[in-house]
Amino acid sequence: MGESEPAAAVGLRIRAVRKAQRMTIESLAEASGLTKSFLSKVERGRSTASVAALLRVSEALGIPLSNLFETTATRSVIRAGEYPAISFGGHAISEYLLTPQSERRIQVLLSKIAPGGGSGSEPYPLPGEVEFVFVVDGLLEVHFADGIVSLESGDALTFDPASPRAFLVPHSAPKTTVLWMICPALPHTAAKR
Structure with missing residues (x-):
């Protein structure tokens, strides 16, 4: 070289x-x-x-x-069950990073949320341009200042991450699996969820 x-x-x-x-x-x-x-x-x-x-x-x-100085591979495979666990806070929630930590263009997270679990009651904003939420299984409520968006299995929501929000799985709902995509990726210090 x-x-x-x-x-x-x-x-x-x-x-x-x-x-x-x-x-x-x-x-x-x-x-x-x-x-x-x-x-x-x-x-x-x-x-x-x-x-x-x-x-x-x-x-x-x-x-x-x-x-x-890090070299980033042009492709990254994370096998099922090998996702690194992370924590952005909240309660009754298990979170996993599906993209490499070095990836800055997009961040994809997988959350498994127990009934009654979520981010907590205090709405929070995030830096970024766009956030996408997809409910794989279950029911998720996303609370914004102007109302609540209820998402069921197969539903998707796209919004400005600067909009303060809180999310939760109602006590009556089953365990819920959610995919979150944030562009660009959150700086490590900005993550709150």
Whole structure:
């Protein structure tokens, strides 16, 4: 591998994360204290950034420095029963991440919610452009400021993740399985569910 190839790969990762976060190169320059010209050259692989500069960029992007060096496979398979368990809070809920943690374009979660379980009564917003919910099995109530949306098996809901919401499975409903898709993926610090 040539000397410029690793620099180009790091630059491409910086650009991909910046764009996924809808951040302009000007905003990244301001947040990192580096010049727009320098960042542009780094993103295009025409300049190599020092460790100190990469630390400033990763901090401005809100990601670990190691994310700039990770190689992401072009495909990822997670076999049934091998989903990593995660927790965004709530009660009587088991949650699993179906996309790699390094994936920034989309985040897909599988939730198994017991009767009476959910996110809690306090509505919360999330960062992002779009959120999609699909009820695989059972019944889910999504509470918004302007009303409740009841979803049954096979129903889907798409909404702006900035809309505060809370969700729950009624006590009278069976255990419910839900798929959540959020674009772009949540920063690790923003997850609340």
